[in-house]
Amino acid sequence: MSATSNKFSRVDLYELGHEEIDREHRAIYDALEAMWRTVPPDAIPELLENARIATRKHFEHEHLLMKIYNYPFLESHLEIHEVALKSFLNTINYPTTENLQELVDEFLNHILLYDSLFVDWIKSEQHRRSTDDRHHEVYR
Numbered sequence: 662m663s664a665t666s667n668k669f670s671r672v673d674l675y676e677l678g679h680e681e682i683d684r685e686h687r688a689i690y691d692a693l694e695a696m697w698r699t700v701p702p703d704a705i706p707e708l709l710e711n712a713r714i715a716t717r718k719h720f721e722h723e724h725l726l727m728k729i730y731n732y733p734f735l736e737s738h739l740e741i742h743e744v745a746l747k748s749f750l751n752t753i754n755y756p757t758t759e760n761l762q763e764l765v766d767e768f769l770n771h772i773l774l775y776d777s778l779f780v781d782w783i784k785s786e787q788h789r790r791s792t793d794d795r796h797h798e799v800y801r
């Protein structure tokens with residue numbers, strides 16, 4: 662569970678074990694969840710726009726990490742992010758309950774299916790690099 666909140670949230674089930682990425686996912690999720698409590702509903706597009714901007718920034722962070730760790734599926738992951746940003750725009754234009762729910766589900770599914778693979782890659786790459794460094798120290 663996030664250190665910033667003691668309240669259990671559904672997104673806690675989707676923690677990947679990467680502090681920064683988990684923190685960003687939670688912030689986006691919290692922003693999306695806030696919409697359900699928003700009265701009047703006219704304010705929803707603005708909240709969605711804020712969540713979209715936070716998501717775009719988060720995607721840029723993921724892209725940077727993918728480059729740093731030579732992630733082999735970077736291009737495919739980028740395409741999926743583009744589709745997700747289009748879903749945001751569509752929901753901003755048509756903020757129906759169905760579209761809002763779909764957006765939240767898509768976001769959580771993305772974490773579970775794609776980001777979890779990518780974070781596993783980072784972890785194994787970090788391990789490989791530290792092993793490599795130790796080899797160089799021992800065999801120099």
Ligand SMILES: [Fe+2]
Nearest residue numbers: 686719723776
């Ligand atoms: Fe992500």
Ligand SMILES: [Fe+2]
Nearest residue numbers: 723771775776
């Ligand atoms: Fe992602």
